[in-house]
Amino acid sequence: MSFENITLEEKQQALDDLRQVKTLFAERNWFPGTSGNLSIRVGEFQEDEFHFAVTASGKDKSVSTPQDFLFVDQNGQACEATTLKPSAETLIHCEIYRLTGCGAVFHVHTVYNNLISEWLGQSGVVKAQGIELIKAFNIWEENAEISIPVIPNYAHIPSIAAEVPGVLNPAVPGILLQNHGICAWGKNAFEAKRHLEAFEFIFEYLYRGLLLNNVPKR
Numbered sequence: 001m002s003f004e005n006i007t008l009e010e011k012q013q014a015l016d017d018l019r020q021v022k023t024l025f026a027e028r029n030w031f032p033g034t035s036g037n038l039s040i041r042v043g044e045f046q047e048d049e050f051h052f053a054v055t056a057s058g059k060d061k062s063v064s065t066p067q068d069f070l071f072v073d074q075n076g077q078a079c080e081a082t083t084l085k086p087s088a089e090t091l092i093h094c095e096i097y098r099l100t101g102c103g104a105v106f107h108v109h110t111v112y113n114n115l116i117s118e119w120l121g122q123s124g125v126v127k128a129q130g131i132e133l134i135k136a137f138n139i140w141e142e143n144a145e146i147s148i149p150v151i152p153n154y155a156h157i158p159s160i161a162a163e164v165p166g167v168l169n170p171a172v173p174g175i176l177l178q179n180h181g182i183c184a185w186g187k188n189a190f191e192a193k194r195h196l197e198a199f200e201f202i203f204e205y206l207y208r209g210l211l212l213n214n215v216p217k218r
């Protein structure tokens with residue numbers, strides 16, 4: 001499906017949804033220092049042709065302006081004439097869409113996701129077990145364990161994107177970038193937000209659990 005054939009209503013809905021999520025996450029201080037990026041896919045999905053709205057690079061994501069988003073294709077190229085630059089990390093979003101066909105990808109930097117990727121992710125995965133919020137990933141078995149992949153934080157973004165196919169865990173809708181942040185996704189913005197919130201709860205739980213390590217359970 002070409003970008004021109006996607007309805008204006010669908011494009012506007014994606015922009016409205018992105019703005020709402022951006023405002024909410026900014027209120028949580030999830031975009032410190034212009035970090036983070038968000039995207040929502042529009043139109044039909046084919047592995048070799050899809051389109052999404054993405055945050056423009058380097059913006060203060062705690063303010064709302066008419067220049068916050070642009071539409072790009074499966075290669076991260078702008079679909080319309082614009083002076084805006086897509087997020088520097090757009091290629092990671094492209095790769096996640098290509099592999100999963102998902103509807104939204106959200107990336108945030110938090111102290112918890114940075115510390116956990118660094119302290120518990122040296123093996124290439126962060127494991128979490130028996131935490132109720134794992135059910136937010138639609139994993140319902142008792143005492144379930146998940147492995148969240150961790151990719152080295154290469155300065156060269158295409159090198160990060162190239163690692164995604166080798167590490168993506170279809171059961172776990174997120175990938176950590178070491179000492180950088182997390183990308184979480186879902187079939188739509190609602191699900192991507194739920195997944196991201198669950199990851200952040202798990203990271204805070206693991207962090208606080210490390211601090212309690214020497215305190216016996218009673």
Ligand SMILES: CSCCC(=O)C(=O)COP(=O)(O)O
Binds near residue numbers: 036058059086
């Ligand atoms: C100051 S944060 C460094 C870049 C980054 O990791 C990020 O998430 C924001 O980059 P963008 O180009 O999307 O603004």
Ligand SMILES: [Zn+2]
Binds near residue numbers: 180
């Ligand atoms: Zn980032």
